[in-house]
Amino acid sequence: MCMTAFLAVPGLVVAKENPQQWTLVNPAGVVLSKPVKIVERPSTLEGKTVVLRWNGKPNGDVFLNRVAELLNEKVKDVKVVKAWEVAPETNIISYSPDKSVVVAKKLVSLKPDIVIGAPAD
Amino acid sequence: MPTTEFIGLAKDTSVGDGAPDMSFVNIPHPVAGISAQDLRAKADRLFPELLSAATSWKPSNTTIPLQKSPYPAEVINFTGTVSDINNFFLSKGWALGVPIVPPTPERVVAMLKGTTRKPGEVLGQVLPRMGAVTVETVATHAVMAGCKPEYMPALIATIEAMLTPEANWGAINTTTGTVGWLIVFNGPVVKDIGIAWSSGASGKMHHANASIGYAVNLISAAVGGSTPPKSDKSSFGGPADYVAWVLGENESKLPKDWEPLHVSRGFKKGDSVVTVYGAYPPVDLTDHWSMTAEDSFDAFSSLATPRIDSGGACRPEKAVNDYFVILGPEHAELAQKANMNKEQYRKAFWEKARQPISWYPKACVNMPKIEQFYGIKATPGTLLPITDKPERINFMVGGGAGRHSLFFTPFWGTNAASKKIDN
Numbered sequence: 001m002c003m004t005a006f007l008a009v010p011g012l013v014v015a016k017e018n019p020q021q022w023t024l025v026n027p028a029g030v031v032l033s034k035p036v037k038i039v040e041r042p043s044t045l046e047g048k049t050v051v052l053r054w055n056g057k058p059n060g061d062v063f064l065n066r067v068a069e070l071l072n073e074k075v076k077d078v079k080v081v082k083a084w085e086v087a088p089e090t091n092i093i094s095y096s097p098d099k100s101v102v103v104a105k106k107l108v109s110l111k112p113d114i115v116i117g118a119p120a121d
Numbered sequence: 122m123p124t125t126e127f128i129g130l131a132k133d134t135s136v137g138d139g140a141p142d143m144s145f146v147n148i149p150h151p152v153a154g155i156s157a158q159d160l161r162a163k164a165d166r167l168f169p170e171l172l173s174a175a176t177s178w179k180p181s182n183t184t185i186p187l188q189k190s191p192y193p194a195e196v197i198n199f200t201g202t203v204s205d206i207n208n209f210f211l212s213k214g215w216a217l218g219v220p221i222v223p224p225t226p227e228r229v230v231a232m233l234k235g236t237t238r239k240p241g242e243v244l245g246q247v248l249p250r251m252g253a254v255t256v257e258t259v260a261t262h263a264v265m266a267g268c269k270p271e272y273m274p275a276l277i278a279t280i281e282a283m284l285t286p287e288a289n290w291g292a293i294n295t296t297t298g299t300v301g302w303l304i305v306f307n308g309p310v311v312k313d314i315g316i317a318w319s320s321g322a323s324g325k326m327h328h329a330n331a332s333i334g335y336a337v338n339l340i341s342a343a344v345g346g347s348t349p350p351k352s353d354k355s356s357f358g359g360p361a362d363y364v365a366w367v368l369g370e371n372e373s374k375l376p377k378d379w380e381p382l383h384v385s386r387g388f389k390k391g392d393s394v395v396t397v398y399g400a401y402p403p404v405d406l407t408d409h410w411s412m413t414a415e416d417s418f419d420a421f422s423s424l425a426t427p428r429i430d431s432g433g434a435c436r437p438e439k440a441v442n443d444y445f446v447i448l449g450p451e452h453a454e455l456a457q458k459a460n461m462n463k464e465q466y467r468k469a470f471w472e473k474a475r476q477p478i479s480w481y482p483k484a485c486v487n488m489p490k491i492e493q494f495y496g497i498k499a500t501p502g503t504l505l506p507i508t509d510k511p512e513r514i515n516f517m518v519g520g521g522a523g524r525h526s527l528f529f530t531p532f533w534g535t536n537a538a539s540k541k542i543d544n
Contacts, residue, residue: 017202024206025224026195027215027261029252029344032188032243036139038180045175058153059160063122066164067171074168095292095534096248097138114175118122118148 042113047077051112053103054084056091060118067116081110122171124150129351130249130295137251137346144178146171191253192241194261196226210265214348217338217363221265232260235270236277237544244277245284248291250346254280258344259336266336269328271314274542275395276333279304280340282397282540289535293399294347297354298430300532301361302337303398303445304368305517307383310393310542311369318369320521334365359402366403371518374450376457376466382517385463386539393542398445398515399535401430403527408452414459414466417452418473421526425474427507430530434478435485437494440509443536445529446470447519452526463516471511475504 042048050071054060061084068080084091087106094100107115123131125147135143148163189195199206206223210216222228233240233256240257247254259277268276283290283302293300306316317327325331347353355362372381383394408420425446432439448456456466478486479501491499495509508514515537520527 017204019201019205022199022201022206022223023226024197024199025226025229025257025261025264026197027210027224027258027265027339027343028213029194029247029254029258030189030191031137031251032191032246032253033137033139033251038140038142038144041144041174041176041178043176045172050175059155060152062157062160063148063152063164066161067168070164070168075172093292093534095289096286097251098286100138116122116171116175118152 045071045075045078045114048113049079049081049111051081051083051107051110051115053107053115053117054082054091055093055117056084057093064116064118067118081112083107083110083115086110122146122148122167124148124152126150126350127354130354133346133352134249137246137249142180144174146174191243192255192257194255194257213343214346215339215343216265217335217342219363221339222267224261224264228264229257229260232263232268232270232273233257235263235273236260238277244281247284247294247340247345247347249295249352250344252344252346254284254340254344258340262336262339262343263332265339266332267328268332268336269314272329272333274544275306275310275314275316275329275393276336278395278540278542279333279337279397282395282538283337285538285540287536288397288538289399289532290341290345292532292534294341294345295352295354296532297356298401298532299355299357299359300399300401301359302334302365303400303403303529304334304337304365305382305396305398305519306367306369306394307372307381307388307396308391308393308542310395311372313393316367316369318371318519322368322371322520323366330367331364334367335363337365338362361402366400368447368519371450371520374453374518376453376461376463376518379453379456379463379518382515383539385515386537388539388541394539395542396515396537396539398443398529398537399532400445400529401532403447403529404429406446406452406526406528407524408526409524411455414455414461414469417455418470421470421528422474422476425470425507425528426476427530428476428481430532431485432530432533433476433505433507434481434487434491436533437487437490439531439533440494440507440513442508442513442531442534444507444514444531445527445537446514446516447527447529448516449520449523449525449527450518451522451524453518467514467516468511470516471506471508471514475506477501478503478505481505 411417427433
C-alpha cells in the first residue's frame with residue numbers, strides 16, 4: 001500500500017541526467033622526449049664485448065652471472081664485462097633520466113658492443 | 122631483460138626515454154626470492170632468445186610522430202553525461218576511480234586566475250611516462266580535484282617540489298612498495314587557504330588538504346602514467362594513492378624555542394613553504410602512559426624503526442635518507458616540560474630509537490654496507506640507529522588532542538623537498 005502511494009504521488013520521478021555536448025581539456029600532458037637512435041645489433045657476438053648491467057635489485061646479479069657463464073661457454077672469443085664488479089657506481093636504480101645518462105655514459109666507457117641489462121625485481 | 126610483471130613499466134619507460142622501439146627479453150616473474158638453481162634454470166631456458174635479441178633484432182621502421190607543443194592542451198569533444206565523462210577518464214587512466222569534476226576550458230581558465238604564472242610554463246616532466254606538466258596542466262587537475270583557484274600557488278609549488286630529484290617522483294610512481302606523499306605546509310599559506318593543521322588535519326572534511334592531496338595523485342596518474350598494474354607496480358596500492366597525506370604544521374603547539382619545519386629546512390619564518398616527502402604509511406607512535414620525554418623515547422623506540430621500511434640493516438643506503446616524525450601536541454608538550462630544544466630532542470630520540478642488527482631478517486643483512494653507510498663497526502648485537510646521523514630525522518608538530526605521533530619512513534633513495542610558495 002505504501003509503495004503504491006509513493007508511486008502515485010505526482011512529481012516524484014527519478015531525475016535523469018541527459019547527455020550533452022562537452023568540450024574538455026585533455027589532462028594527460030604531452031610526452032616530451034627526444035627520439036633516441038637505437039644502434040644496430042652485431043650479426044654475431046663472437047669476438048665482441050658484452051657488458052652485463054645489474055641495477056642492484058635482489059638476484060639480478062645471480063641471473064646475470066649465469067648469463068655470463070653461458071656466454072663464455074657458448075660464444076667464441078666473447079669478452080664479458082660485469083658492470084657491477086668493474087663499475088659498482090652503475091649498480092643503482094637511476095630513477096631519473098639525468099641519472100640514467102650518467103649510468104649510460106659509464107657503461108659506454110667500458111666499450112661494449114652490446115649491453116644487456118637485468119632490472120630484476 | 123625485465124620480468125614479465127614489469128614489462129609494461131619497462132616499455133613505458135623506454136617510450137618516455139625516446140626509444141619506443143626497444144628489444145626486450147622477458148624473464149618469467151619472479152627473480153627475487155627464488156633459489157639460485159631456479160634462477161639459473163630460467164637463464165638457461167632464455168639464453169637462445171637472448172642471443173637472438175642480441176644479434177638478430179632490428180628496430181621496426183616506426184615513424185616518430187612530430188613533437189606536439191605542451192601548451193595549449195588539446196581539447197576533447199565529448200557527448201555524454203558527467204558519469205560518462207568519469208567512466209571515459211577512468212578508462213584512459215586520467216581518473217582514479219572516484220569522481221572528478223569535468224575539466225571544461227571555462228573552468229580551467231577560471232582556475233588559472235588563481236596564479237600569476239603563465240599557463241604555458243613547463244614545470245617539468247613526470248616519470249615514467251615523461252608527460253609534461255605545465256601550469257595549465259596543474260590547473261586542469263586542480264579543476265578535476267575540486268580545488269579553489271586560491272589553492273593554485275600552493276599546488277604549483279607542491280608539484281615543483283615533487284619534480285626535484287630529491288623527491289624521487291618517478292620511484293614513488295612505480296615502486297612495488299605501499300608509498301604515497303606526505304605534504305606539509307608552513308607559513309601564512311596555512312591560514313590563507315585554510316589548510317587544516319590540528320585535529321584530523323590529514324583526514325576528512327578539510328577541503329584544501331583533500332583537494333590538493335587528490336590533485337597531485339591525479340597528475341601522477343594522467344601525466345606520469347602511474348596506473349596499476351602496468352606502471353604503478355605497488356603490490357597493494359593504498360588510500361594515499363587517492364588523497365595524499367596533507368597537513369599544515371601546528372605551529373601554535375611547538376615547544377618553546379622550537380623552530381617550525383620550514384625554518385629548520387632553511388626558510389624564513391614568514392615564508393609560505395610546502396615540503397613533500399615520498400613515504401610509506403606512517404606508524405602511529407601511540408603512547409598514553411609516558412609522563413616524561415625520556416619515557417616517551419622508550420615507547421617510541423620499539424615503533425620508530427627502519428625495519429618497517431626495509432631500511433636499516435637490510436638497506437643501509439637508507440641511513441642517509443630523510444625520515445619524518447610528526448609529534449602530536451601532547452607528545453610535544455613533554456619536550457617543552459623537559460626544556461629540550463629541537464636539536465636536543467632529535468638527538469635523544471635518535472640515540473634511543475635503536476634496535477639490534479640481529480632483529481633484522483638474516484637474508485637481507487649486509488654487514489659491509491652497514492659499516493659503509495652508518496660509519497660504524499657492526500656485529501649482530503650492534504644497536505643500529507634509524508639513520509647515520511640525527512639531523513636526517515625531520516621533526517614537526519601536527520594534529521590535535523590525543524597521545525599520538527606519526528613516524529614516516531622514506532621510499533629508498535627519497536628525501537624531503539621543500540619549495541617556497543609564490544603566486
